[in-house]
Amino acid sequence: MKNNTPLSPRPLRHLCDAQRRVLTTAQLRAHGVSSAETNERCRPGGPWQQVLPGVVMLHAGPPTTEERLHAVLLYAGRGPRGGKGPGVPAQPGAESPHRPVYTEAVVTGPAALTLHGFTEGPALFGVERIDVLVPRSRRLRSTGCARLLRTPALPLPQYVAGLPVAPAARAVADTVAEMTDPDRVRRLLTEAVRDGHCEPAAVVRELTQARLLGLPHVVDAVDALLAEGRGVAEDRLYRMVRDFGLPDPVWNVDLRLPGGPHLGGLDAYWPEEGVAVELDTRAPRQDEDALWAEYARKRETLERLGITVVHITPHKLREAVEQQAAVVRTALMAAGDRDPAAYVVVLPR
Known part of the structure; x- marks a missing residue:
């Protein structure tokens, strides 16, 4: 027996x-x-x-x-x-x-947002229902408090309180998939960026992969998200210049050739040194190729005029601000070894 x-x-x-x-x-x-x-x-x-x-x-x-x-x-x-x-x-x-590893299961949705410290998503749904990502091949069914979301590839989990949790951007997208109220979607996306849970580009990438950007209420919220993300990144750029003792630039300007065409907008510009900083806040949307082409065209044009352009992403401003300050400082110090930049007209943006 x-x-x-x-x-x-x-x-x-x-x-x-x-x-x-x-x-x-x-x-x-x-x-x-x-x-x-x-x-x-x-x-x-x-x-x-x-x-x-x-x-x-x-x-x-x-x-x-x-x-x-x-x-x-x-x-x-x-x-x-x-x-x-x-x-x-x-x-x-x-x-x-402290860190039990449950294989082939990752908490997502409102429960994951709760573990990440969000308030908006859990306030809408609570955590009575727990969404969990599993491989598409699993044959289990949703039951009780467990709702299984099948996915072709599990995200690399982050461990919170010993539990495997989807990255914040993925948890946001899985939560937005169940939402229809435009104001609430906007508040959730804004909280994700404003409180530093994730970068706008990461959220847009997940929303794109979930095929949610075709929904009007999500598109409107993404526009607000990108505006919020740019505002946060600009604040970080201001603090970087101040905290690391960089010379004061002129902020948010447009450059033009005298009597000529518009050269493009810049987030910070040091006219004496011919150094510019541009925040790269592109997100992987349908217009990604066009945006990148515009960035590349502007950079090439300015560099032909002798202006050094430093591109900084919001992520680097958050995770490696000291390194980014060193890059800008090096560009400013190297100005004396270069030929002077062409004269351009600086206008407020």
Whole structure:
């Protein structure tokens, strides 16, 4: 007669509190609890309850949000890394108590936004329903609090409170897919950029891949998002010049040849040195090729006139501002070794 009970049951002490309270039936067998005993304890009025198929909560009463998250990941994923399958336990201590790795399952949508610290998305949907990304090949169905979103490729997760969570931009796109109110979509996208959760280009990229940019209320919100992103990037550029002691430029100007054509707008310009800074806030939209061609044309024209153009992305201003300040400083210092730039007319933009 086959016996599923291991000779040496695994102790529970290596698991975090939520893991101790929520286990799969396979994990319970690995800990020495037979299927019959699990069924008995999960009977109506019993001390345990089955919260999802094959997932048991080891106490009565409603689950906490943390318990629901662990339960959904156990249901949707392949279990913590270290075992050879759902029914084969890992060695004791193989899982980090702070970062259990659930393979092939990533939390997204409003629940992911909650873990990232958003307020707008969770305020709309709460976290009673938990969206989780799984590979397209998985045959599981959505049930209970778990809604499975199949995807051809899982995003690289970020770990928040030990849970695999979709990057903020992907979680925003998956949340927007369920929204129809233009004002609320706009507030969510604005919060994503204003509070530094992600860059505008990353959000637009995810919305594009989700084929949401054809929806009028999303297009309008994206326009507001890009304006918000430019404002945030401009503030960072102002702080960079001030904090790193760079000479004051003239801000937000248009350049023209005397009596000639318009050369283009610049975010910062040092006329004496012939150095310009332009924020590269392009986003991967349908007009990407046209925008890039315009950037390249303007840069080539200005450099033929002896003006050095430094392109800075919002991401670099946030993640590597000291390096960007050094690039601008180097361009300013090198001005003395170059021929003077052609005379141009500087106008406010």
